[in-house]
Amino acid sequence: MNRGKTFIISGPSGVGKGSVLRVLLEKRKHIYVSVSATTRPQRPGEEDGVHYHFLDVETFRQRIARDEFLEYAEYVGNFYGTPKEFVDTAMEAGRDVILEIDVQGALQVAAKRPEAILIFIAPPSWEELERRLTLRGTDSPEKIQKRLLRAKVECQTADAYHYFVINDTLENAAAELDAIMTAEHCKSRERMEIINGN
Numbered sequence: 001m002n003r004g005k006t007f008i009i010s011g012p013s014g015v016g017k018g019s020v021l022r023v024l025l026e027k028r029k030h031i032y033v034s035v036s037a038t039t040r041p042q043r044p045g046e047e048d049g050v051h052y053h054f055l056d057v058e059t060f061r062q063r064i065a066r067d068e069f070l071e072y073a074e075y076v077g078n079f080y081g082t083p084k085e086f087v088d089t090a091m092e093a094g095r096d097v098i099l100e101i102d103v104q105g106a107l108q109v110a111a112k113r114p115e116a117i118l119i120f121i122a123p124p125s126w127e128e129l130e131r132r133l134t135l136r137g138t139d140s141p142e143k144i145q146k147r148l149l150r151a152k153v154e155c156q157t158a159d160a161y162h163y164f165v166i167n168d169t170l171e172n173a174a175a176e177l178d179a180i181m182t183a184e185h186c187k188s189r190e191r192m193e194i195i196n197g198n
């Protein structure tokens, strides 16, 4: 059986990565979406172990010391990291894995695993991103400005990504992601290995 592929999805907070993924998952039910660990406070409606593993800073640092993260980064004052074990288990079982992580984390994974496919999701405009962050109502105005500033910096590094998806509507963005995943599985080397029985 072929190993699954790693798809990394980054994009400014508030751009709607989670919503796009939900639409994609209706079609690709077999995908494993990695659940990150974070030290940021839980938002209303978020479940521990489902949206994130919510950890205190001390526990997060212990896990860094035990080398349990594939990557980790600090983002607007909190730690976020990808637990290695689940990702590897899913890939060995032939499942595609999606990591929804920031640019710093994406570049760490790309350095360790050059076969990973990097996809950047951008908002249709900065005004629209600010509107979405404000509507979400989970961050103070100062935190929203920090997230917007961070988003502009992140977009400048998007040329390190293989693909760029604009989230104008959820359906369009999910369809583009779906197409990218299909195309990656049609790469000639992988297909030739399949017909040659390797």
Ligand code: 5GP
Residues within 6 Å of the ligand: 010, 011, 012, 013, 014, 036, 037, 040, 071, 072, 073, 075, 080, 081, 082, 100, 101, 102, 103, 104, 105, 106
């Ligand atoms: P939020 O606080 O809005 O849930 O996430 C803030 C940012 O952290 C988002 O850009 C999200 O992609 C990123 N993020 C979430 N999990 C991880 C992770 O495990 N590693 C890294 N490097 N970034 C993450």
